[in-house]
Amino acid sequence: MFDEMNRRAFLKQTAQTALAGAVVGGLPAFAEEEPPTTQPAVEWRNKQPTMGYAKFGRANFMTSRCVFGAGGLYKGGGGPTRLLEVAIERGVNYIDTGRPYAGSEAAIAPVMKRHRDKVWIVSKAGHIGWPDMRIKPGQDAEAAKLYTDQLEESLRDLQVDTIDCYMVQGVEHDWVVTMDSLYEAFCKARDAGKVRFFGLATHTNVSRVCELAAESKRYDVVMPAVNPNSLAELAPAIRKMHEAGIGVVSMKTSGPITRDPKVYDEHYKQMFAGQDLSPFQRAYAYMLFRGNIDAFNSHCPNVQILDENLKVPTLKFSQAELDRLEPQVLTDARGACHHCGACTAACPEGIRVADLLRARAYTHTYGDPDLAAQIYRQAGRSPSVACTACGTCRAACPESIDLPSIVGCRL
Numbered sequence: 001m002f003d004e005m006n007r008r009a010f011l012k013q014t015a016q017t018a019l020a021g022a023v024v025g026g027l028p029a030f031a032e033e034e035p036p037t038t039q040p041a042v043e044w045r046n047k048q049p050t051m052g053y054a055k056f057g058r059a060n061f062m063t064s065r066c067v068f069g070a071g072g073l074y075k076g077g078g079g080p081t082r083l084l085e086v087a088i089e090r091g092v093n094y095i096d097t098g099r100p101y102a103g104s105e106a107a108i109a110p111v112m113k114r115h116r117d118k119v120w121i122v123s124k125a126g127h128i129g130w131p132d133m134r135i136k137p138g139q140d141a142e143a144a145k146l147y148t149d150q151l152e153e154s155l156r157d158l159q160v161d162t163i164d165c166y167m168v169q170g171v172e173h174d175w176v177v178t179m180d181s182l183y184e185a186f187c188k189a190r191d192a193g194k195v196r197f198f199g200l201a202t203h204t205n206v207s208r209v210c211e212l213a214a215e216s217k218r219y220d221v222v223m224p225a226v227n228p229n230s231l232a233e234l235a236p237a238i239r240k241m242h243e244a245g246i247g248v249v250s251m252k253t254s255g256p257i258t259r260d261p262k263v264y265d266e267h268y269k270q271m272f273a274g275q276d277l278s279p280f281q282r283a284y285a286y287m288l289f290r291g292n293i294d295a296f297n298s299h300c301p302n303v304q305i306l307d308e309n310l311k312v313p314t315l316k317f318s319q320a321e322l323d324r325l326e327p328q329v330l331t332d333a334r335g336a337c338h339h340c341g342a343c344t345a346a347c348p349e350g351i352r353v354a355d356l357l358r359a360r361a362y363t364h365t366y367g368d369p370d371l372a373a374q375i376y377r378q379a380g381r382s383p384s385v386a387c388t389a390c391g392t393c394r395a396a397c398p399e400s401i402d403l404p405s406i407v408g409c410r411l
């Protein structure tokens with residue numbers, strides 16, 4: 001029932017969008033594209049008093065400010081899926097998954113069957129960019145085919161008729177952001193009622209990719225990797241994306257929090273009206289309430305972390321408390337990766353150093369070594385074996401992160 005209604009609403013909106021965008025004889029020139037002038041009505045799903053919501057760009061969807069990252073739900077069994085059910089009970093209405101998280105879409109399909117009308121489902125086409133960067137400049141037709149084929153696979157595995165937003169995953173090059181064939185593939189799928197909105201996710205060369213996405217006026221949703229340590233650098237691009245009507249969801253939001261969080265707990269409790277917050281909650285809160293992002297994508301491998309994450313959008317801070325929060329959060333996040341990609345570009349062995357750093361975060365920060373190992377298997381290589389410990393990546397890193405010692409680790 002929902003899918004049928006959703007498809008009808010979508011088709012109406014598509015007609016309005018096509019008129020507003022003046023798509024005549026194929027795609028309009030990149031520089032001439034304008035965002036739709038007719039906004040769809042505000043869309044609410046699964047509104048609960050236990051969640052905070054924000055209007056999500058020109059999509060006009062009221063998104064839960066905590067997004068459930070379902071990439072880790074590939075293992076099967078009742079436990080992980082139950083976590084997603086709890087999240088929906090608590091008001092989450094945005095679920096993020098992707099083809100490269102092999103098995104995630106199939107794992108959450110039964111939940112989709114029960115709750116499709118309560119959630120936005122967002123998935124991603126891999127391999128154009130991350131994890132194995134199959135597409136080279138000029139391979140536009142191959143890129144479009146990858147997008148279209150994976151969208152069909154996602155629809156099949158999720159067992160839905162329409163996906164709310166289908167992203168290109170792990171975009172790090174200008175020419176991917178502006179590739180006409182990809183946008184054309186999206187428009188075709190949108191016109192067929194298979195997808196509603198276009199998006200990209202980026203965790204390398206993030207500032208540049210976000211700026212270009214805003215200028216292109218093609219994207220409805222962008223998910224950049226950003227943490228409190230890299231926020232100032234990305235702030236102008238975030239502003240531009242909002243001006244372009246793009247909904248912004250952060251990922252890798254906390255950065256690596258490595259110090260003993262207990263040391264300052266009593267101190268923090270006094271600072272924030274007795275609220276007993278973990279360093280992760282403080283980082284997410286800072287990004288939501290000072291960072292100008294609409295929502296944060298959170299990896300929830302167990303009940304305790306899920307509970308912590310779900311509380312963040314409902315936290316209340318005075319302006320004075322937010323002022324006090326800032327230096328604490330920036331201290332917690334010092335040395336965190338900016339997702340600039342300089343280390344990967346510098347490595348003489350061609351090792352994707354920044355990718356390895358992220359995999360390490362899955363293992364040590366998010367507590368999910370299986371997911372780290374799985375995404376690296378998909379990349380079809382074992383970069384740690386080839387590292388010669390030359391130190392070039394560390395020298396290139398603006399944060400002087402000790403990358404050789406991390407890259408040298410076997411996951």
Ligand code: SF4
Nearest residue numbers: 347387388390391393
């Ligand atoms: S230390 Fe290893 S990863 Fe870093 S630049 Fe040298 S070979 Fe590449």
Ligand code: SF4
Nearest residue numbers: 337338340341343397
């Ligand atoms: S050079 Fe440093 S800051 Fe940039 S992506 Fe690599 S680790 Fe992150």
